Amino acid sequence: MVKKFKEFSAIPGFSLTLGISLMYLCLLVFLPLAALTIKASEIGIDGFIQEVLDARVLTSFKLTFGCSLLAAIINTIFGTIVAWFLVRIRIPLLIKKFLDSIIDLPLALPTAVSGMALTTLYTESGWIGKFLKDTFNMKVAFTPLGIVVAMIFIGIPFVVRTVGPVLSSIEDELEEAALSLGANRWQIFIKIIAPTIFPSVITGFTLAFARALGEYGTVIFIAGNMPMKTEIAALLIYTKLEQFNFVSATAIAMTMLLFSFILLLIINLFQSWVSKRAMGTQGDS
Numbered sequence: 001m002v003k004k005f006k007e008f009s010a011i012p013g014f015s016l017t018l019g020i021s022l023m024y025l026c027l028l029v030f031l032p033l034a035a036l037t038i039k040a041s042e043i044g045i046d047g048f049i050q051e052v053l054d055a056r057v058l059t060s061f062k063l064t065f066g067c068s069l070l071a072a073i074i075n076t077i078f079g080t081i082v083a084w085f086l087v088r089i090r091i092p093l094l095i096k097k098f099l100d101s102i103i104d105l106p107l108a109l110p111t112a113v114s115g116m117a118l119t120t121l122y123t124e125s126g127w128i129g130k131f132l133k134d135t136f137n138m139k140v141a142f143t144p145l146g147i148v149v150a151m152i153f154i155g156i157p158f159v160v161r162t163v164g165p166v167l168s169s170i171e172d173e174l175e176e177a178a179l180s181l182g183a184n185r186w187q188i189f190i191k192i193i194a195p196t197i198f199p200s201v202i203t204g205f206t207l208a209f210a211r212a213l214g215e216y217g218t219v220i221f222i223a224g225n226m227p228m229k230t231e232i233a234a235l236l237i238y239t240k241l242e243q244f245n246f247v248s249a250t251a252i253a254m255t256m257l258l259f260s261f262i263l264l265l266i267i268n269l270f271q272s273w274v275s276k277r278a279m280g281t282q283g284d285s
Contacts, residue, residue: 033257040254043247051251056227057236060252064213064233065259067144071151072209079159079208080201086160087167103161106154111217118150119222142224147232150219151212158211159204166200167193202271206264213260 040048051057082103086096106114122129122140132138140146170193178188216234223230231239233256240249 036250036254036257039246039250043251047247048251048254051248052255056231057233057252057255059228060231060233060236061255061259063144063147063231064256067147067151067232068209068212071148071155071212072205074148074152075155075159075208076201076205079156079204080163080197082156083160083163083167087164103157107157111154111215112221114153115150115218115221118146118153118218122146122149122222141222142226142230144230146222146224147219147230150222151215154215154218155208155211158207159201162204162207163197163200166197170196199271199275202267202274206267206271209267210260210264213256 043051086099091099109117119141120126122132124130124133124139124141126141129140132140138145140149174192175188178192183191214234216232216238219232220235223232223235225231225235233252237249237252237256240246240252
């Protein structure tokens with residue numbers, strides 16, 4: 001098997017590149033994870049479970065994962081729509097570049113800047129917050145809704161930049177052939193476009209979800225950071241570290257790591273299954 005892989009490998013120096021890759025992964029990924037695991041094991045199983053099942057910790061887990069999932073779903077829906085608009089709708093080049101820059105802005109802004117900007121806009125005295133309060137009696141800043149808003153803000157570029165290139169790569173001839181055979185636009189979308197972009201949509205969802213789970217700077221400004229109400233897991237870990245409670249912080253971090261890995265693994269397996277199914281369907285057709 002190794003010989004066969006080496007024979008068809010496009011990378012010169014298989015042994016060297018494999019060694020460098022493994023060393024890179026060990027130094028930057030495996031060793032920190034191993035250190036985290038060893039530190040968490042110091043308190044034993046009973047102590048670990050006791051730390052994780054604390055009411056404040058469980059509330060932060062529910063808030064973090066729930067808000068991240070909701071933000072990722074919203075980003076997946078509207079990010080796909082935005083990507084469709086940028087690729088399929090004919091707009092002036094200058095406007096398109098302007099919109100592209102706006103979409104990429106959350107990736108370039110420091111998290112503190114984006115957090116302060118969102119808080120300023122969504123507080124009850126801010127432009128958007130005042131309108132929502134007066135019109136719908138809705139409070140955004142310093143609530144779980146504000147956390148979702150922050151996660152949507154930092155996650156939408158991942159969906160747009162993942163789905164957009166796949167949309168632009170779909171050949172016009174396929175849609176023209178379907179039209180000539182009597183298919184309407186909904187049938188074209190369901191039979192041709194949707195199966196093609198669905199794997200990239202799942203990838204965008206995964207990236208947005210992972211980004212939301214790990215976000216800290218943007219969220220803490222708009223969340224208010226009230227224990228048992230708007231305190232995310234990352235902030236709780238930081239609070240434990242400030243209190244020199246390293247064992248508790250490590251237990252929370254290890255639990256976040258395990259749950260995040262399991263969820264991302266499930267999503268990636270589902271994406272792989274969808275991709276193989278789509279390729280099989282195209283081969284049959």
